[in-house]
Amino acid sequence: MARLVSEPVSSKKRKIPKDSGAPSSKRRVVAEADSDNAMAKVLELEEQISESRKYYNNIATLLSMLNTDGPVVKPNLAVAVSLCRVFSRLLAGGNLSETERAAENEKIVAAWLRERCREYQRALVTILREADPSSQVTALTLCMRLLSERATHIHGDDIQVWTSGLFKNVVEGLIEAKDGEVLRSEFSEKFLKPYEDVRYYTFTQVADYAATQRTPEILDTVFSILSACDTVPEPDHEFEEFYTKPSQNHKKVLSVNAHKKRAQDAWLAVLRNNLSQSQRKTLLRIMAHTIEPWFTRPELLMDFLTDSYNVGGATSLLALSGLFYLIQEKNLDYPQFYQKLYSLLDADLLHSKHRSRFFRQMTNFLSSTHLPASLVASFIKRLSRLALNAPPTAIVVIVPFIYNFLKNHPTCSFMLHRVVRDGEFKSQLESEGMDDPFDPEETDPTRTNALESSLWELEALQSHYHPNVAAICRIVSEQFTKQWYSLEDFLDYTYQGMVQAELGVEAKPLKRIPVVEYQIPKRIFTDRQLEEDGGQDTAPGSLLRGLWDFS
Structure with missing residues (x-):
């Protein structure tokens, strides 16, 4: 008789299906291959641009691959470097400039290339402001390279390239960059300190930027950039280190007075800004060594120093040296100087962290033997x-x-x-x-x-x-x-x-052993202590009971 035979149940475990994709090692290989292909594509587009003008549209393609649009900037640095090489070659070949004799189509091409170059510069400044520190440093290097090429190969544009356009945007980007400490340090060490023309035009741009009221955070950044320029050229200084060769029609870059004038304008713009009390103190601390040496007319600091001196407290202490310098060297008329100095002598001064600085300065202020004896006696008393x-x-x-x-x-x-x-x-x-x-x-x-x-x-x-x-x-x-x-x-x-x-080791030996109390009372303020000591009011703490009534 026929019967239904059931299928045997499998004893094997059910396999969990893996992610639809290659293993991790294969995924790495695929990713590397994609990266190599993308890099090869970028190099191919760059090579075509250098071969023929008919491939100029590749510039727009590369710009679209930069990835600088959107709330989070994750730039393709390989594309950024490739575009820098492209525009450097175009600038060297004169393709971005036009002559009066050029045909109409040549002018159209040159105008289109200039517009793409400006678009590329805006993208670099965006990276400078918003990207991660590594990308910011790369963008800074590319901006400065592009600036050098532009100043070198575009005739008559070497001054304008510093005073407006790219370098102006670079300085503003440095100041306002998000998490830009590494970026500013790179700029200071690689460009600001070594090259005198970079320093000269940085002063110019900072003076224009600080002429507008800025937030305290922005002003702190401006302080750090200007304070990095702490080496003032001597009167016989010869300028030799330039990032770009200065033109013959702009000899101010070779003048010591012109450099100091630019620095003076930058610092004055900062001093006239919306300074907080802590920022005023910071400036007064570096006034004598960092700020005043740049001034060709130190008397311009008069208002800032007198206002700071009238504030009182630690601010007045910090303003003393600069103000006394103006009185002694520049014949500043400040008849209330010693009266204000006398008012600074209070109990807080002797606990201040600026006490040593004040006594050093007061030694100079009162050193003249022509001062009235009554005035000196008042300070002594x-x-x-x-x-x-x-x-x-x-x-x-x-x-x-x-x-x-x-x-x-x-x-x-x-x-x-x-x-x-x-x-x-x-x-x-x-x-x-x-x-x-x-x-x-x-x-x-x-x-x-x-x-x-x-x-x-x-x-x-x-x-x-x-x-x-x-x-x-x-x-x-x-x-x-x-x-x-x-x-x-x-x-x-x-x-x-x-x-x-x-x-310490050099402590003198004690001539007499100090007397210490050997009996530690259990209670001080209660009468139980008196009972424990046998009813005699001689125990430790009895003096307190005699002086105070706790009933």
Whole structure:
């Protein structure tokens, strides 16, 4: 009898179908082959352009392959380099320029090529602004190569190529580039510092760019570019390093004064911009070494420095050196200089990180022996009064500073020792004492009566808790046999140095072992401690209970 026989069930596992595609190794091979084919295609298009004018349309094809359109720029750098070679050859062959005798079709072709060249330049600037750092550096190199070719081969266009067009867009792209730190560093090291014509025209472009109000972030970038130009040419400097050969009709590139004038215009445009307080301080820090040497007319800095000096605080401290230079060298009339300087002497100054810089500058400001004794005495007295509440690191600077000024201005030595000859007044002084005639609230340093006062503050500081401070304060009680003290030996005295001096290898051995409390109380503010100590009010903490009532 026939029966239905079922198919045997397979014991094999069901295979998971793989992705429809080649294995990973094969995919790599395919990708490399596609890349080689694309590169070969680019080279073929480039070769055809160099062979015949009938292939000029290949330029438009290559431009479409650059991939600079869209929100995310992922440029095809091989195409960018190929186009640079194409346009370099066209510029060298004179194909982008036209003559009056050229036929109409020749003019049309030249105009079309110039338009494609501008399109290529815009694409490079887009890469410069928005691409990744590696692509930005490549685009910068191609822009500068194209600029060199254009300045070399287009007659009469060597100045215009720097002052407008491509280089103008390159400088703006450098400033506004996204994540452009690497790009700006490359520009500074490869072009700005080595080549004097690049530096000259960079100053020109930055001056035009900074003439418009910019954001603080943009201004920080402008600072970094200008600050990289920290080598000012000497009056006898000979210009030899050029990225492009300067033409005979533009000899300003060979002039030291012209270079300094361009730098001066650039810095002035920055100083007149919308600066924040931190940016103003940054500029004042580099004023003496980086900015002022570029100025052929330093008096143009007058407004910026006086405004900064009037701000007060750390900003005024940073503006001191530049302002005093204008007073001393350029005859700037600033009658309130010493009054403002006197107002800067406050407790905050002695805790400021600019304290050392201020004392160095004040040594120069008050060094003239023609200053009134009353003015110098006010500064000495003000510092002595501030020393009472100053940190030890500041006191060790103040005392040698006062010593030097007493040696420089002997008239002020009456503040150390004044003989009282009137017998009646002398007995009254010894029995009752006297009020200090110094007026600490007076803002005019010539009217504080400091010369009638004394330096009793330094006498008090001879009992300071720190032995080094007490020792240095005793120099005013001894004979002034030393000509002067070098402030540089004291300006960098810090808390860290004090600790190292006490704990270091060269620390002096202790003559007397310090007494420490060996009994640590369990309670300080409660009466239970008193009960635990047997009811006697002699335990540690009893003084606090005696002074304060916690009931």
